[in-house]
Amino acid sequence: MALSTMIRGTLLLTAATFLSKLLGIIYVIPFNALLGEDGGALFSYAYVPYNILISISTIGIPLGVSKFVSKYNGIGDYQTSQRVFRTGMSIMAVTGMVAFLVMYFGADLIAQWSVGNSEKGFSAESVAYVIKLVSFANLIIPAMSIVRGFFQGNQSMGPTAVSQVVEQIVRIVFLLLSVYLALHVFHQNVVVAVGYATFAAFIGALASCAVLYVYWTSRKSHLNRIIAEQKVKPASMTDKSIIKELLSYAGPFVVTGIATSLYQFIDQFTMKRALIAIGQSGDVADSLFGIVNFYGQKIITIPMTLSIGLSLAAVPAITRAFFSDNRKLYLHQINQSIQIVLFLILPASIGIALLGNEAYTAFYGPDAVINLGAGTLMMWYAPVALLFALFTTTSSILQGINEQRFSVISLTAGLLAKIFFNIPLIHAFGAKGAIFGTALAVGIATISNFVRIKYALRFPMRQLVKRTILILIFTAIMSVLVIAVKFVLGFVLSYEDGKIAATIIILVCAFVGGSVYLLLAYKSTLLERVLGNRIGFLDRLLKRKKG
Structure with missing residues (x-):
């Protein structure tokens, strides 16, 4: 790939990441106007453990897949690249499910640790409710991140960039709209409104998956063709050795x-x-x-x-x-x-x-x-x-x-x-x-x-x-x-x-x-x-x- 193309791809991904972070900062202004400091506290009670678990469940493997795919594509071994992708997807499906189960069924315990039995403020039941709603995003995001890593390994930054921005926009729109409707149309309380706000992570992830699916279907025929035309003998790696090397990338990158x-x-x-x-x-x-x-x-x-x-x-x-x-x-x-x-x-x-x-x-x-x-x-x-x-x-x-x-x-x-x-x-x-x-x-x-x-x-x-x-x-x-x-x-x-x-x-x-x-x-x-x-x-x- 030409250097200029690589630079353009890197700049595109950097710009998309910056825009996503900027949107993630700006949306809190209307969020605060709707829910105030209490709403922000309840949202944080759910989102902090979610961020930790989502990071641990991905454990740097998307980065490892990206490096692996880039490495084997460079020597023309596209079959091994596909094997690495499928192995990474299997790992992410398992870790995502584990993260969901830990967070959903551990919500009551996390909530109790967080707020205790204070008579004023949010109850443990309210905190557990919002934690359970945000936990569903764990089912999608780890596997989705592997697809992004695969595209990046193929030096294609567009799918990651576009899906990041779309995910953030859809999440924020759903979050603000659902909070407004819950409070001012259906006259629900703050706990229900914040629950919808945390569930927006799942909705945003679905939107990102839709974008990545469109990219995947449009490029699937090309990927199948280069695999069929491959002249290099595939690397003799077991699934165990692939998993071991992927995990070797993982821990420090989470820090x-x-x-x-x-x-x-x-x-x-x-x-x-x-x-x-x-x-x-x-x-x-x-x-x-x-x-x-x-x-x-x-x-x-x-x-x-x-x-x-x-x-x-x-x-x-x-x-x-x-x-x-x-x-x-x-x-x-x-x-x-x-x-x-x-x-x-x-x-x-x-x-x-x-x-x-x-x-x-x-x-x-x-x-x-x-x-x-x-x-x-x-x-x-x-x-x-x-x-x-x-x-x-x-x-x-x-x-x-x-x-x-x-x-x-x-x-x-x-x-x-x-x-x-x-x-x-x-x-x-x-x-x-x-x-x-x-x-x-x-x-x-x-x-x-x-x-x-x-x-x-x-x-x-x-x-x-x-x-x-x-x-x-x-x-x-x-x-x-x-x-x-x-x-x-x-x-x-x-x-x-x-x-x-x-x-x-x-x-x-x-x-x-x-x-x-x-x-x-x-x-x-x-x-x-x-x-x-x-x-x-x-x-x-x-x-x-x-x-």
Whole structure:
């Protein structure tokens, strides 16, 4: 396949993934308007265990199928590619069924662990109801992911890209429409409405399957023809050896995908009980859980989405350079990946922290900010986005240098810290304690990854430290300007005036702070050194000479 075609396919898949994530962030605005903080909490009680189980049930095998298919297609052995696909499909059918059974029949136990027997707030029966409804998606998504992996192994990114976007659109449309009808037409309660919202995962998966089926039928004749015309002798592999090699890809690749969900899962079992223990009512505890684990988490995801995509785009190149023993190249690429995350997410997360009240209000309105302190929680939660992004990036780098098993060790260390310290921190600091627990856990995991990278590669830190200091200085200057602009705007606008006022404050502060940050980065040449290229349009705009 031509390089340009591969690049186009990669860009298409990246764009589709970004669009899917963006839609997954935007839909929470009308969702919050319909169901409020309580609805978000109930939705999170079901979706967190679902995300964990769906990740475990796929266990990286779609990626393994993609690599296998690409490998054997490259030598013309299309029959073995088909065998790998069928074997992977069989595994996914079993793991999907197991995940469904565990979640459906374990729903009552998970619900009891999550909310206990508190008299106020959601009952265990309500939580179990929504968990059971979301569990049906496990029957479809694992097998569906194998089909996507097969197409990607054939260097065909279109089916995955289109099916991802269609799945997300159908899920969101069904979710919002069913919630609205349940509440305002059929006059059902919040529990029923959230149940429909979680069942939307199953409906979206069906839509994705329909798209993939259309692609499959249109290409089936071509696949059958190249198999019939195959001249290479098929590889002599048993089903057992195929399964063994597929599973060898699996474990470490799950780590980065479920890290956030695992931290949320610990909050799900501890946060409400700990808040009630320090005097909060069950209703308030549910609302605070929804703010931290659902609505707030969506906001801090915004700066992470693009920057992680840009940094991880270098990981395949890091892998190639590492295994070709090109030390200078892979050290440069690792440095650049980490610097991109720092350069983009550090100022963005600090900006969100400084505008915590405005950010939450712009998305969801001022009520939770005024009554529950949601803005203060956002102020503390926003910087954690940088830790999550650095953990994801460093874990992927470890995979690229064949140290992926250490990601499991670092994640385990972080999880143990979260388990041991979460309740004491909540007792000491209230809802903020759950955020501090997550920051501590992700920080430990991230630092562990850094240390492993440094000692495994004898990684030189001088350039990274120098540029990090420069980023910190520019971020501090930006922060002073944002505070000043916010103070001046405060004479005429306040987040308490509603979503429009909060949005105006954010846009003005972001424009002033962002412009100054980028200008400083450009004038100092930090911008082009981090991104790796001259910024042509800025050169023309500011008339900087080349050279």
